Amino acid sequence: MKLAELAQKLSCRLEGPPELDISGVAGMEHAEPGQLTFLANRKYIALLKSTRASAILLEEGVAIERDRTQPPIAALRSANPYLAFAHALELFYDAPRYASGIHATAIIAGAAKIGEGAHIGPYCYIDEEVEIGRNAVLHSFVTIYRGAKIGDDFVAHAHSVVREHCRIGNRVILQNGAVIGGDGFGFAKRRDGSWYKMAQSGPAVLEDDVEVQSNACVDRATVGETRIGRGAKIDDLVLVGHASSVGENTLLCGQVGLAGSTKIGNNSILAGQVGTAGHLTVGDGTVITAQSGVPSDVPGNAFYSGYPAVENRQWLKMMAALNQLPELQKRVRELESQVERLKR
Structure with a gap:
């Protein structure tokens, strides 16, 4: 050209x-x-x-x-x-294209509805009452559980899973091994100390133009729903806990973990390995740097770092002071020695 x-x-x-x-x-x-x-x-x-x-x-x-x-x-x-x-x-780049058709080894329930132009690869399983829009591409071993509703131009790579009654918008991409709507981590403690599993009745909802990358999990909710906003991107090995919500065009980078009922605003970025405690809110337009731990609410348009996460400038000052601790410790010991000599 x-x-x-x-x-x-x-x-x-x-x-x-x-x-x-x-x-x-x-x-x-x-x-x-x-x-x-x-x-x-x-x-x-x-x-x-x-x-x-x-x-x-x-x-x-x-x-x-x-x-x-x-x-x-x-x-x-x-x-x-x-x-x-x-x-x-x-x-x-000449991206691969996939001819429409259903592979002979795919299993599709009689009550499932699949739009025109779909490519259904080997060993896929589509359960009863599933609805999938036009031009879907399902690569090998994709599993869609009962009652899931999926929009147009859906792409699901090998071994990705959409669980029962989840709702997925248009132009959503699931990379290999992504799990949408797996059970949230919900257990009630009995008197004898054992744990009783709570039903996870609320679906995961992915709005239009969401991408979930390899081996990431968006858990379903105990009640209500877990929602990923339009245009959000979820990196490899991310966990979105039950009943959490992620705002529009937000990025969750590799190994981010959101505990249950976390609310992340629109246009935010959580860098790699950020972890949040449950039942907190991160405002719109906020950036949290890698490996930060978030124990409480973070305002919008903020830039936070560290554990516990604080404003980035404050964290930089704290780290500068921390690097000086050995020298400060040495000076304190010297001063203590001088004070002892003066006492004599």
Whole structure:
């Protein structure tokens, strides 16, 4: 594809030869001549000097400096280079397509309703009273329990599960091993100390454009529902506890754990391994950094870190003070020795 055509399709301002041929995309370190790369994080700006790519997506105002040993590099200027790169990937990556049809080994209940254009792979199981919209793709060993309702353009990768009576919107993607609507962790203690399992009657609800990645679990509720808002993205190995709610366009990164009845607002980000106690609220637009522990409510538009999670600036000061503790301890001991000598 000519660079001028690529710039037009990506709505970018071109700096460089319009007739330059671009054959693919790659990261800055691995790009070869003829490929397009991107710079979205200034942390990697040093690679701009040495990348072998022929063209780069980057913001307005970013100066291009090259090693003397490297040829000039063309620029596609964009207000959002990372998003432009995402669109560029789609231009060069030929994603697999799946013909409609039902594999002979799939088991579909007589009362199930499946929309036109569906691809149902080997050994799938679809129970009674299930409804699935148009153009669904179910890869091998997908299981849909009784009474689940699923919208159009559903994609379920191998070994993903949708439990009974759960509701899933349009354009939802379940990666391998995702479990939607598994039983919440609900038990009542008996007098003898044993645990009585409570029925988990409330479904999990995934709104439109949600993606749940590999081996993540969205548990069903004891009563009510567990809800994932429109456009939310849930990373690998995340647990959303029973009766929790996750707001629209929120990101839960790898190994995040939400205890039961946690409420996460819209447009928030919980980085890897963040854990929340149950029955708390995190406001809209909040970012909580990796491995933080959240024991209580967090306001909207906040930036929190640490355990117990506090405002990021306060946490940085605490960590700076913590690093000084050995020296402070040494000074205190010296002062104590001086005081003892003065007493004599």
